[in-house]
Amino acid sequence: MSYLDYKTGSPITDGKAPTGPIAERWDKRRFEAKLVNPANRRKHTIIVVGTGLAGGSAGATLAEQGYHVVQFCYQDSPRRAHSIAAQGGINAAKNYRNDGDSIHRLFYDTVKGGDFRARESNVHRLAQVSVEIIDQCVAQGVPFAREYGGLLDTRSFGGVQVSRTFYARGQTGQQLLLGAYQALSRQIAAGNVEMHPRTEMLDLIVIDGRARGIVARDLITGEITTHVADAVVLASGGYGNVFYLSTNAMNSNATAIWRAHRRGAYFANPCFTQIHPTCIPRTGDHQSKLTLMSESLRNDGRIWVPKARGDRRPPNEIPEDERDYYLERIYPSFGNLVPRDIASRAAKNVCDEGRGVGPGGQGVYLDFADAIRRMGRAEVEEKYGNLFDMYERITAENPYEVPMRIYPAVHYTMGGLWVDYDLQTTVPGLFAIGEANFSDHGANRLGASALMQGLADGYFVLPSTINDYLARNPLTEKVTADHPVVREVVAETEDRLNLLLAVDGDRTPDSFHRELGELMWEFCGMARSDEGLRKALDRIPQIREEFWRRIKVPGTGEELNQSLEKANRVVDYLELAELMCLDALHRSESCGGHFREESQTPEGEAARRDEEFAYAAAWEFSGTGDAPVLHKEHLVFEYVHPTQRSYA
């Protein structure tokens, strides 16, 4: 049977979201949830995988509540998770600017920004909790930008018309992550968190239908270890590195969520990936990753290309009336601050027309000349100095004098493990938080909302909802490392690693990863078509087959072996990529970041088809290369009526 002949299984009807007025649902759920007696909490062990904003904040908070937390990260320190690279800011409906913001508006903007493919209840809760996040972070000493009066400063981000983004220069992710890391460090010192750095989760242990632990590899000694618990929380981030080139960290990977998917957790909307409009263009085949320039730059920078095709003059020699500020022209009311998916596609369109700039014509200008004239260089430097420096370091061009060149790049994945309102996956006892889940951003995430969601899940949502699972599901069986299921999962993991080492072929892990990434970028990137996706689906199993024939991993499994780590991650990318393409093929509408060439408006915008596709697609695994089963969770919009998104 072909992989494309997927079956449609039973729909998902219970997302556990309470009914009633949307503003009361979170309170209602928290009240209905059973609690664990504080004295009993230390008897419960909770595994948290990942130490980014979601994992770091969850680990710290669960430990503060009295649980015994066992936490993992592949980095040498929990402080290095990739949340640290988030630049621009974090949204919160504080309405400090008195500019008409409210919880309801943040909720509305997020549902609309996500092109009506997110669950209303979750998004509303996110907007409610956003307010508490800022309070929490300030109390921890996060040095947000402040006005001269000592109060917090905010700025605007794409897709909204209020100024609700709190920031710490261009390093907001770093500062928020260090806040969570410090809270976690406090709990490590107190003995409430057992921290395992340089340890990578390689599989999930499911016993009697419930998540009971993980199998991990000590990256220094190579030892395969097992860890059992009463619940497992995955906070391992997104899967953007399927594309090889992305703004993710080099070692960010999909193994934790993909292995959980193989063990029964549904994977929702895998084709919803975000291509960020403002990244530094690639310079050649040696490129190992792409670097983002914060969206906040679009507050003051103006995006343009020459009006004429193939205009090769230096930007400063192109007169004003021969420039096309295409976002301001097409979308006059949002201008340069349209949502990311729209800005990215517009950049692709002008480049496809032959009006792109820089090497290969794969770039557009982001110009600060007007901003420098208006605000003065000093103020521009104060606001964006570190971003300008970073740009200059990478490109050796001075953006105060020459416009930046930018091009879209893979940045974030809205899809992820399917979770209910409690952030629990379809495997009882397995929770997914932050970018690892699919829950809040629909088909497109707004800027400064990833930090908000990661911290909302970790500080506030999960620590409430996990109580209910632990209180209602007493564990009867004590699991140890010699449980037959545990031994079986360990054996499978060891077999996989040994096989990777044994093939001794003639291609490196990177060469396969790069080949897969290029295929995905071409056929499952900014524009997707029936024909292209079928080509990719044809090709991926061939690459997979070749991988297992020709992969070369030097060294052994009993040492620090970065090639082995990489190869093992590529194994999972090679399966996940296939599901992404299938999901993109089945969703023949366009929505948000998922643009199907067959489904566009006369103006070339994404045309949604709500009658057919107003659902989250949750896929059930049925074997490598075997057709998965599709479960639909139909989305109901009671508060934000779906309309054609318009930013004109």
Added chain:
Amino acid sequence: MRLTLRVWRQKNAGAPGAMATYEVDGISPDMSFLEMLDTLNEELILRGEDPVAFDHDCREGICGACSLVINGDAHGPERTTSCQLHMRSFRDGDTIDIEPWRAAAFPVVKDLVVDRSAFDRIIQAGGYISAPTGSAPEAHATPVPKADADFAFEHAECIGCGACVAACPNGSAMLFTSAKVNHLNVLPQGAPERETRVLDMVRVMDEEGFGGCTLTGECATACPKGIPLPSIAAMNKEWLRATRKARR
């Protein structure tokens, strides 16, 4: 570009290490330093040799993972992280020495990878503000003068890479520790733990085997984030203040 690389190779923490020489060719000036190492490693793998292990992750200069001593300088000739160093800083035909951080408190794990967990333990000793989730007052309840907020931010920029320690002839961690002490101690939220924070962090810093500070200033020169040298003086002041208070 064609380059000769002399790289520190060490099988594991217990094994002796030595410099090994490799030639790389076809290097573009637009490559980052780590992309140049990627090129070497791809060749080594195909030759069936063990690739050079090095720590790296974000490659944007913010995670603090990369940690190479390049031609004797922590992070190399430019004031940035190893990952943000580009090959245009070198010339065709150059010989480049690549070593791990050298410091008693950072033992080598393999090749260019070192163990920096001592930094985590310094933070665990007091590099935080005790504010359990849910206990926070409204964010605007306590205004913070902009100058103080900027001072806090300037120190909070530390990425914990350890270049300061690697550059210091004494292997001292004073710049790292002072960055966190100053970030938190200047804020009103950090005031209640001001004394215990500096005393505990400095104590653990000493216990971890970092050397003493003789104010040579190499740390601040090597710091990719520009944490200023007076940061150390500010921490000394905090420490003296806390010591006096403790005696009373």
